[in-house]
Amino acid sequence: MHLCWKITLMLMVLVCVSEQQGNFRRPTRVGVNCCKEVSNARIPAKMPLIGYKHQNALDPCVEAIIFYTTNEKYCSDPKARWISHRMKGLKEIKD
Template identity: 90%
Template sequence: MMGWTSKLFVFAVLITLMGCFTGALGNFRRPTRVGVNCCKEVSNARIPAKISLIGYKHQNALDPCVEAIIFYTANEKYCSDPKARWISHRMKGLKEIKD
């Protein structure tokens, strides 16, 4: 039979182990879901002059995203082909948006 000091020692060890496990679980953070929010295709079509643009961003190609110039309005974004001839003209005077 175990004496009361041995039982106390086993109890103390169990409490310590439980503290280690619950502490480790408390620090565990579930990974957040990252949705891919990028241009997966681009258009060569001009954005009409009547559409008021507020800025642009250059997007590098990193699968599934493609290389693009993203033009922003107050409510929408347009994925445009950076090689289209009209792009540089439309970018003039716009603020480049940084991440």
């Protein structure tokens, strides 16, 4: 008799799980828009920057300081010596 109850219970659980999965909706894919590599090259002083953002490393993205102009963005190595000097006076852009 115990075996019959176990089988019945297992079937009921299976039906409930199947019902739940039928209503499950997969999350929408989001495209990755981040720095996947960085440069140590200095950004020229005459280039007008409007802000910066620190990007954490989360595969496929790498740790970077992203400098923004009105039209472009530059992925820079946060360990480069010139970074802190170039960040002075710029506002940090938050998501």
